[in-house]
Amino acid sequence: MEEKIFAITEGLLDTPTHYCPGCHHGIVHRLVAEVITELGVLDKAILVEPVGCSVNAHQYFNMDAVQAAHGRAPAIASAVKRVHPDAVVFTYQGDGDLAAIGCAEIVHAALRGEKFTTIFVNNIIYGMTGGQMAPTTLEGQTTATSPFGRKVEEAGSPMRVSEMLATLDGAKYLARVAVNTPAHLTKAKAAIKEAFTRQLRGDGFTMVEVLATCPTNWGMTPVKANAFVDETMTQVFPLGIIKDKENC
């Protein structure tokens, strides 16, 4: 007798993704889709997708979606949520998208306390365009546009977006998680669930920053990339709940 012990969540479409081996985008998709399904809100979920490797995330998520221009997802989500206040709206954004070109949009969405959730995938690099420096790139890190390593005196220090947004009253729940180990995965899912639960309660702006790997552009094996998250990334971007403020 065959027994199915692992099934694709209803929140995802049953199709292979284009992500590189070892890339965390697929894992993050799965967690978000599971949470939305478990909360029973798949039918009223709206994804606002970014420009970056996950530009076509609607091909994987089983839900309505709007594709944004590079960095503009928070502006779009602000309007979508106002048109459909009962919908569950979320932006899914990379660090180039959110911290560089779309920095104003995310700051002001948080400032206004927009009642949507942002899933912020921080892989410290521009993945889609071939591994250039991002605002989150680590000091000394070599990328296609920092071939001699990121120099603080030229490019500044890595931007800690969650800490920066935490200063804004409109941001109610900000967490930084990782998905490189099963233990981290469990915590990541709990944080994502909390963020969406808060949104359903109408609390205000919620965001989960996920430290993610880009083995392709880091020039590492997936196993090494996973270890790099713990050994190096978390030193600059500490995991945990960055802000948790009840609105009620």
Place this chain on the structure above:
Amino acid sequence: MSERVLMKGNEAIGEAAIRAGCLYYFGYPITPQSEIPEYMAKQLPQRGGVYLQAESEVAAVNMVYGAAACGVRSMTSSSSPGFSLKQEGISYIAAAELPCLLVNVQRGGPGLGTIQPGQADYFQATKGGGHGDYRLLVLAPNSVQEMFDLTILGFELADKYRIPALLLADGALGQMMEAVSLEVSLQAKPEKQWAVTGRRGRVEPNVVKTLCFDQDTLEEHNRSLQRKYKLLEQQEVRYEELYTEDAELILVAYGISARLARSAVMQARAKGLRVGLFRPITLFPFPEEALFQLTAKNTQAFLVVELSSGQMIEDVERVTRRQKPVHFHGRTGGNIPTVDEIYDQIVQIMNKGGN
């Protein structure tokens, strides 16, 4: 009985939008159009709508993109420097074929320019200011009444053709006060089955997107957009003619320039000069055929009047295929030509037999 009130042009746009069922406005202040966001900020919350002040024009136009993707009537407005910033989003809205209304109350440029009126955004408005091959449906009012009427028409045509409509006005019209009849009769809105709502029982997700990696699919999308623009050229051309029947000189002007040109034409007619006016109301689709027809009449020359260094003149020369000389009178920097200035030029051209 018709409801007539005295209103500023900018306010007429706001009132018309709300009466057209636009309950979502996204904006960022800039002179000389700030009465539009101010009107919306006051009116929309009381009339069941949403006013949201964006952090920039870039954000405002993307908010329109989001709201339009959800299938509701929405708009943004700005003035020249702010409108330049909206070009990124406008290209996406055009690509995604989302209906909405954009308003540009133009001022003098380039750069920060001046807050006085201008018409130097004609190229940007009619030739596609953002990236890619796209067009907007461009409507050019020349009175406060038309600010009202064309705002309504803009929403209706935007929905009918799934195209962003642009109301191209200028600072003089925005600030001018005139009596307006507020009567509106709306057509039935088309069903927007493509709109993003959350699936709500639908099996297939609705997706609004503009990326297309496959070159053949994107080429087909471009072809289909061009077919739509052709259809507009066949069905939605609007213009006004005054004394063109026997005119030897025809002035061509839109918006505030057309108001001044009309006064100059009246002055010339009073002196027995055979002068007429051709006023495009849709700048895209440009009234090509109607203007070309005028070359076959008594017309000896055309005179284009604009608040620019000469932008629409290129379309007039193209459309008339230079069968008759095309003269130009333009003022820039926020200056507005006087009626006498235009009249003097009319006399000069007529004295030289059109040359």
